[in-house]
Amino acid sequence: MTTLEKTAVFLEEAQTYYLATVEGDQPRVRPFGTVLIWEGKLFLQTGKCKPVSRQLAQNPKAELCAFSGGQWVRVAGTLAEDPRREIKTAMLDKMPQLRGMYGEDDGNMQMLYFTQAEVTFSSFTAPPETAPLYE
Numbered sequence: 001m002t003t004l005e006k007t008a009v010f011l012e013e014a015q016t017y018y019l020a021t022v023e024g025d026q027p028r029v030r031p032f033g034t035v036l037i038w039e040g041k042l043f044l045q046t047g048k049c050k051p052v053s054r055q056l057a058q059n060p061k062a063e064l065c066a067f068s069g070g071q072w073v074r075v076a077g078t079l080a081e082d083p084r085r086e087i088k089t090a091m092l093d094k095m096p097q098l099r100g101m102y103g104e105d106d107g108n109m110q111m112l113y114f115t116q117a118e119v120t121f122s123s124f125t126a127p128p129e130t131a132p133l134y135e
């Protein structure tokens with residue numbers, strides 16, 4: 001498995017990860033659950049009306065963390081928007097429950113992907129393993 005695949009599988013198994021952004025000199029963090037691989041990139045989904053989206057527009061640096069099965073992963077990098085409709089459709093098809101809140105043409109749904117990132121898998125029993133998200 002590539003680091004990208006391993007990361008996506010881990011996040012899906014964990015179900016919830018915590019996405020940190022920066023607002024001025026204040027870190028902000030919240031639970032997220034959306035994960036999608038599209039054209040070899042790791043995507044997540046949010047709403048443009050949320051503070052998290054506004055923070056990323058100001059400063060695209062982000063880090064996420066999830067814990068599952070005695071291991072935790074951190075993905076630290078930069079997020080960018082991809083506005084293509086087909087990516088929104090792929091996300092809504094993967095998680096149909098999102099359709100209650102979002103739609104491809106609602107002017108709010110936003111797909112963000114890591115342009116580059118460093119992934120670290122850690123546990124209490126083995127040394128941390130760090131790799132680029134993309135080969």
Ligand SMILES: Cc1cc2nc3c(=O)[nH]c(=O)nc-3n(C[C@H](O)[C@H](O)[C@H](O)COP(=O)(O)O)c2cc1C
Nearest residue numbers: 016028030031032033034045046047050051052053
């Ligand atoms: C388990 C869980 C998963 C969530 N997944 C997402 C998600 O993938 N995208 C999203 O925009 N909000 C998601 N939320 C809601 C956000 O955590 C919530 O809207 C939060 O307030 C957004 O951060 P902000 O207020 O700093 O913008 C999720 C909430 C929970 C409890």
